[in-house]
Amino acid sequence: MNMVSSLDGKAVIGDKAGAIGGESDRRLMRVLRSRADAIMIGAGTLRAEKISLSIPEDLVQARVSRGLPEQPLHIILCNERVPKLENAINPIKNNIILIVGERADFERLRHSRPEVREVVRSPANSQGRVDLNIALSTLRKDRGVDLLLVEGGPSLEHSLLSSGLADELHLTLAPKLIGGDSEPPATIVSGPLLPGKENNHELLSIHASYEDAEQDLFLRYQLTNPAPKQSSFR
Secondary structure, three states, X not given: OEEEEEOOOOOOEOOEHHHOOOHHHHHHHHHHHHHOOEEEXXXXXXXXXXXXXXXXXXXXXXXXXXXXXXXXXXXXXXXXXXXXXXXXXXXXXXXXXXXXXXXXXXXHHHOOOOOEEEEEEOOEOOOOOEOHHHHHHHHHHXXXXXXXXXXXXXXXXXXXXXXXXXXXXXXXXXXXXXXXXXXXXXXXXXXXXXXXXXXXXXXXXXXXXXXXXOOOEEXXXXXXXOOOOOOOOO
């Protein structure tokens, strides 16, 4: 998982995460994307803001040298509401996979934009949402996705954590204080209390950037999964 947060724990400003991180955070995001087989975002994140999906040419060459395709697959998770695909900036033709829930408008999505390679209907879990255990196992088995980078939003991050499916967290801490009203902006994980009494995670690395005015702090954690995994996915 790759997320950005303010000093007071907010993940969005006006429903947009892009307003928090600086240029150094965006550079890190592009590097992480360049190493992944696929990038996953929730439909709500794509509805909230415009997101550039492709990686720049210099990183394309680095991917090719490691034997990877020029661009990672882009996975958009859609439980019910149709994602706002026009918010995907510079999408690569035939490179988007939509994973949709049982209540999503499957026929409408099948005839969406040409950038969409396929629409995959996934079984629901007990809460009526896409069963991520099954969805991720399908991505690995049928599409060769071994290393998956998840970029949010907070509800998707919560679903991954509560299912024991997240291995690492790359967290950018931006030197900003945002505050909020009685209903504050979302944190990087949004949902009920996560299971497990022991929920401590191992700090793998820490790096401070002084290259721009934002002076972001980059933290990388190995996550301790409190829930048992039903499938092996890295």
